[in-house]
Amino acid sequence: MSGDASARPGQQMKAVLRLRELLLSGEVGPGERVAEIPLAARLGVSRTPLRLALSTLAHEGLLEMLPGGGFVVRDFDPADIADAIELRGVLEGTAARLAAERLGDPADLAPLRAAVAAMEPLVRTATPGLADFERYVVANEIFHARLLDLADSPMLRRAMAQAMALPFASPSSFVLAQADLPESREILVLAQAQHRAILEAIEAREGTRAEALAREHARLAKQNLKLALGDAALLATVPGNALIRRGQSQGARKIAS
Amino acid sequence: MSGDASARPGQQMKAVLRLRELLLSGEVGPGERVAEIPLAARLGVSRTPLRLALSTLAHEGLLEMLPGGGFVVRDFDPADIADAIELRGVLEGTAARLAAERLGDPADLAPLRAAVAAMEPLVRTATPGLADFERYVVANEIFHARLLDLADSPMLRRAMAQAMALPFASPSSFVLAQADLPESREILVLAQAQHRAILEAIEAREGTRAEALAREHARLAKQNLKLALGDAALLATVPGNALIRRGQSQGARKIAS
């Protein structure tokens, strides 16, 4: 996460990081209008850098500018989240395809291969512990990062960073949620099989197949989302869960601004 | 263009608009480090709103933050532009697919149909004038906007806006460039055929076909790019041409940050 280019330890960065925490944890609720002065006091920064931070988070999509000035915390309905995941799938599919099309030396696949290897233990363990899951998450994120590297496209990298600014669109947002799920092992086996298949497709320079696989891989997250939406306890483990609009008509698809 | 949410006529908006002009016109050249104080004087705004504007344009991708502070004008090599167009194709493909999958009442296609109809005259005219081209460009942009509407996905809309912040990734960046080209008519006929086909595919709810068509449609722009890169006079008519790095190894593909 934190797609910010450079992390200089200024007041502005401090404000961005701290405010993002507040938003994701729900301490500043969705739909709520954020007031600058109390927030500045709360974050321990002045209004000037806070304002920059607000602008940044608005560009990331967590805040929304009001026409009259000021910002509100954006909220997301299930359809938004599903679309965000779908979008990530599309972008990762493109990354996989480009990786396949542009692969030079097959040795360049080593980092990807290493990430896949690092995830094997969890899948092969009969009764994985929480530590196993966390190691899996790390390796999973490395896998996705290396895949993006292989695509070798700054433009795609930008788009991806933008899409993953929404926390629940991140590759492993729902991995920890499924830790408690009975069908967890099945899902992980499936996911890992897809990891291997993507790697294989890239190595064989099968761009279309790699793309389709990466998309399907993201659909797994969408499936987990559906499961989590039914169980409040499960949903609470998802990173940005506080931003999800609750108790709303789930089928509502008419918010297109 | 100008994907900014609300256009309040403040100093900040003024700075963004004016500075964007300066960047696209090349009056502030690529690679150049922008100094706040003289720029503020030049734009007629204070440093505070200018700073917000700089942040905005950095998020749009036209500027780049330096680790030591400050900003430089970003430049784009041919590979970057090609990737930007490819990316737009991917996103528009997704829009077309979602439009097909989510289409409710076929009557919702009326706006899209109207845009296609508005483009017909130019294609059917044997010797189109500049005015014809401009009307085509308008209708073309309406077509792409309506397509995005049909996808009915705020997330996709965001991603699209981000991708099209780069001026040469816009749907009709290269249309005016090809006005002088001899093969112009051929290309337009092809493009219009694709418009019709996309519409047809959506109506028939053929999502995959709609996606493939939209991607191929974007590839037309990529082809025009290649043509324009050879001819300096042609390139000069492209919107953000000042940002393109010239006299560089065109095959260089190793700038992945």
Added chain:
DNA sequence: CAGACTCTCATTGCATGCAATTTCGAAATG
């Protein structure tokens, strides 16, 4: 003569004060 150190200047980043706009509340009128 080359390299490194220091001093100085410019530029960015931050804080505070002020003005303008908006919003909320209350009162008055239809």
Added chain:
DNA sequence: CATTTCGAAATTGCATGCAATGAGAGTCTG
């Protein structure tokens, strides 16, 4: 009783002043 209009307070947006960090040039030493 609802609605509209006017007013006051709060909040955003903007400008300026100051401090801190980084760059560059000049000089001194090895």
